[in-house]
Amino acid sequence: QVQLVESGGGLVQAGGSLRLSCAASGRRFSSYAMGWFRQAPGKEREFVAAITWSRGSTHFADSVKGRFTISGNNFLNTVTLQMNSLKPEDTAIYYCAAKSYDSGTYYSGYDYWGQGTQVTVSS
Numbered sequence: 001q002v003q004l005v006e007s008g009g010g011l012v013q014a015g016g017s018l019r020l021s022c023a024a025s026g027r028r029f030s031s032y033a034m035g036w037f038r039q040a041p042g043k044e045r046e047f048v049a050a051i052t053w054s055r056g057s058t059h060f061a062d063s064v065k066g067r068f069t070i071s072g073n074n075f076l077n078t079v080t081l082q083m084n085s086l087k088p089e090d091t092a093i094y095y096c097a098a099k100s101y102d103s104g105t106y107y108s109g110y111d112y113w114g115q116g117t118q119v120t121v122s123s
């Protein structure tokens with residue numbers, strides 16, 4: 001069993017920054033990519049950012065481009081989401097995710113999910 005554990009959520013004022021971290025534990029596995037998704041109240045979960053280890057590439061939702069960065073360590077299966085210039089619309093539960101294969105897209109095919117961490121941005 002693989003567990004993903006997020007940390008770093010909290011309450012911040014608009015324009016502020018937060019850093020989310022995620023680490024995998026449990027059964028050893030080799031991830032193809034890791035990413036972040038979020039779900040705001042009353043909305044569906046949406047893709048935020050991902051990093052693909054084999055290509056060393058990063059991907060972002062249009063809504064966070066230029067404000068969020070993603071980084072991580074392939075061997076340790078850890079990933080970090082640095083969120084700057086936060087807006088009230090960024091308020092959501094943020095989920096870490098990992099996948100062990102190339103599903104063809106960077107926003108789908110994730111096998112493992114964390115429990116989520118709350119991010120609240122006040123105006």
